[in-house]
Structures are given as structure tokens and as C-alpha cells.
Amino acid sequence: MTATGKPASLAGVVLAAGASPWQGRAKALKQIRDGHTTAVEHVVSVVAERCQPVFVVTSPGQSVPELPAEVVRDDVRGHGQLSAVGRGLRAAAEAGEKYAFVCSVDAELLDPDVIDVLVARAAAVDADIVLPWDGTNHYLAAVYRTELAAVVDDLVAAGERGISALIARVDSQRVVISDADSHSLSHA
Incomplete structure (x- = not known):
């Protein structure tokens, strides 16, 4: 732990695979706000404010713009987000990181202060996963142990595809979040 009480080792994992059914293209390449920035560029920049290194998990053959992050491929097709989370956690573990903040590429409203709240809780308890809760579990805006x-x-x-199977199997702590923080997780 650092002097601030935060884990000394916090990677970022941005899940960027998948297409938007209503846009017919990769969610990661969606133009946001200014019309010049893609969703993946924006979310990586927010995550990088609190996490280093940052890993972006994509599908095989998926293109993303040049990023200040390491791109890793999830080669297991058809297993949903669970497989992608595992690939990101493995990359973070191989980099020597103990914890990773994992989020979705469509968490465009993510506030880095939410990461601080989750990391502080992870530092205070010995849980495997710390995730925000506002009546809904936000699996894709949580701190995970890389192991x-x-x-x-x-x-x-075993055929599981959903992150809820992981949450149910390990020690997970939920952090109740404010309405303002909940808004920043509206897509997570």
C-alpha cells in the first residue's frame, strides 16, 4: 500500500470488444462528444488518470486507434465478457500488478473519483472484487484481484459466460454509491 492507503499496484483494463447492434460497428470506435475522439480513446484516458499500466482487451482482428495502452486479444470467442475480463486480469498479473480496475469501453461518463472510492475499499478489505452498487451491481466498473x-x-x-458467475464464486464487496457517481456508471 502507498501512503495514501491505495494499493501500490493498480492496472486498468478496458473491455473494448464487441459491436453496437444499433450502430453496426465496434463500440470502441464510436465518436463521442467532440466528434474527434473515440470511446476507447476517451475511456483509456480517464482510466489512465488512476491506473498504470492500462490494457485494452479486443477481439481478434479488431482495430483500435493508437493508444497509450497495451492492446491484448481475447481469443476465446462466444464466451462473452467473462472471458475478456479474464484476459485483461491475466495481462495485468503478468505485468506484476495485484489489482486491476476493469471497465467497459462504453463507460463514457466514468469519473476517476469512482475509481478512488473503489480502490480505497479494496485497500481496506481483503476482498477479491470491489464493485459499485446503486441497486444494480456494476461488474464493469470494479476493482478485481488479478489472480x-x-x-x-x-x-x-465449465461453460460460464457471465461475470455474475465470478462474483458469486469469490469474495465480493459492494460499495453503495451516490446518485452522482451512479450517473457516471450509467453504461458500466
């Missing part, structure tokens, strides 16, 4: 990559592998091998 959970092996648990994810077991779940995927």
Missing part, C-alpha cells in the same frame, strides 16, 4: 484470472479460466471451461 482471479485462473478462476475465470475454470468458469469459462
Whole structure:
């Protein structure tokens, strides 16, 4: 832990695979706000304010713009977000990181202060996952121990696809968040 009480080791994982059914293209390449920035560029920049290194998990062959992050491929097709989370956690673990903040590429309203709240809770408790809760579990805006990559592998091998299977299997702590913070997670 650092002097601020935060884990000394916090990677960022941005899940960028998948297409938007209403736009017919990769969510990561959606233009946001200024019309010149893609969703993946924006979310990576927000995550990088609190996390280093940052990993972007994509599908095989998926293109993304040049990023200040390492792009890793999720080669397991058809296993949803659980497999992608596992790939990101493995990359963070291989980089020597103990924790990773994991979020979706469509968390365009993400506030870095939410990461601070979750990291502070992760530092205070010995949980495997710390996720925000506002009546809904926000799996894709949570702090995960990177060693959970092996648990994810077991779940995927058993046919699981949803992150809820991982949440149910390990020690998960929920942090009640304010309405303002909840708004920043509206797509997470």
C-alpha cells in the first residue's frame, strides 16, 4: 500500500470488444462528444488518470486507434465478457500488478473519483472484487484481484459466460454509491 492507503499496484483494463447492434460497428470506435475522439480513446484516458499500466482487451482482428495502452486479444470467442475480463486480469498479473480496475469501453461518463472510492475499499478489505452498487451491481466498473484470472479460466471451461458467475464464486464487496457517481456508471 502507498501512503495514501491505495494499493501500490493498480492496472486498468478496458473491455473494448464487441459491436453496437444499433450502430453496426465496434463500440470502441464510436465518436463521442467532440466528434474527434473515440470511446476507447476517451475511456483509456480517464482510466489512465488512476491506473498504470492500462490494457485494452479486443477481439481478434479488431482495430483500435493508437493508444497509450497495451492492446491484448481475447481469443476465446462466444464466451462473452467473462472471458475478456479474464484476459485483461491475466495481462495485468503478468505485468506484476495485484489489482486491476476493469471497465467497459462504453463507460463514457466514468469519473476517476469512482475509481478512488473503489480502490480505497479494496485497500481496506481483503476482498477479491470491489464493485459499485446503486441497486444494480456494476461488474464493469470494479476493482478485481488479478489472480482471479485462473478462476475465470475454470468458469469459462465449465461453460460460464457471465461475470455474475465470478462474483458469486469469490469474495465480493459492494460499495453503495451516490446518485452522482451512479450517473457516471450509467453504461458500466
